[in-house]
Amino acid sequence: MLNYTLSNDPIDASQYAEKSTISIQCNYSGEYFKLDASKYKDVYIDAYNFCIVNITSQKKKIRIYGPAQVYLTGDDNTLYDNFDLSLPSLHPLVFINGHRNKFKISWYRKSTASYSVVTAIVNDTNFTTSDPKKSTIKFENSLNSNFVGNIGTFYKVNISQIYPSSDYKIYYHYIPNDAKPDRTEIYLGLFLSIGGVLGMCLLAWICSCLFPDFNGCKLHSHEPPPEI
Numbered sequence: 001m002l003n004y005t006l007s008n009d010p011i012d013a014s015q016y017a018e019k020s021t022i023s024i025q026c027n028y029s030g031e032y033f034k035l036d037a038s039k040y041k042d043v044y045i046d047a048y049n050f051c052i053v054n055i056t057s058q059k060k061k062i063r064i065y066g067p068a069q070v071y072l073t074g075d076d077n078t079l080y081d082n083f084d085l086s087l088p089s090l091h092p093l094v095f096i097n098g099h100r101n102k103f104k105i106s107w108y109r110k111s112t113a114s115y116s117v118v119t120a121i122v123n124d125t126n127f128t129t130s131d132p133k134k135s136t137i138k139f140e141n142s143l144n145s146n147f148v149g150n151i152g153t154f155y156k157v158n159i160s161q162i163y164p165s166s167d168y169k170i171y172y173h174y175i176p177n178d179a180k181p182d183r184t185e186i187y188l189g190l191f192l193s194i195g196g197v198l199g200m201c202l203l204a205w206i207c208s209c210l211f212p213d214f215n216g217c218k219l220h221s222h223e224p225p226p227e228i
Contacts, residue, residue: 010034010054011032012034023046024043029050030049032054043063044063045065046065047066050069053069053071056073058075061080064094065092066090067090067153072098078102078103078104079094081105082105083106084107085180091173098124103128103171105130110179111175111176116175117151118159119171127169129171138174140172149172
């Protein structure tokens with residue numbers, strides 16, 4: 001599948017740009033996109049199927065969802081991915097060739113089985129990662145070019161079949177059964193959400209007291225909705 005996809009002419013992803021943002025959607029298996037991201041601030045990749053995205057960029061934010069293989073060439077970029085622990089086949093794989101690139105990872109839901117997945121293959125001596133602090137989930141690396149691991153929708157792949165160079169460091173996750181985000185992360189998100197709602201209610205109450213004639217602060221429960 002990989003060789004077949006790369007043998008096709010890539011799709012110019014710039015056609016999906018909206019001002020400073022570009023959103024690439026992989027709706028069909030085997031799609032191949034190419035992008036020079038120099039004109040854009042943020043890049044979003046939503047992969048609903050296996051696809052390949054080849055990006056050249058400097059100092060950009062790249063957000064990934066789904067089983068895309070992203071080939072990144074450039075410096076000082078920050079990649080983001082939110083892992084769904086319950087769906088190992090949706091994890092992306094990132095190839096990085098450059099300097100001072102970062103990969104920030106978060107996760108949600110809960111794993112239903114133990115598995116390992118290759119996350120990144122990197123040629124960047126200043127590469128850094130930000131991985132959630134969870135002791136049961138191991139984020140490790142290897143210089144073994146014959147490393148075998150799961151890659152998105154592909155299982156037990158020998159890395160040398162897709163990237164034979166030993167100059168690249170392989171980063172992979174080992175995720176045990178029943179792994180889930182830390183309670184502190186969940187509680188923090190819940191606290192912020194509740195705090196935001198309470199803050200809006202308090203602001204509305206203050207507004208109604210100070211400006212009783214201001215329509216935006218009064219509750220018109222018996223008025224019909226405005227006509228469109």
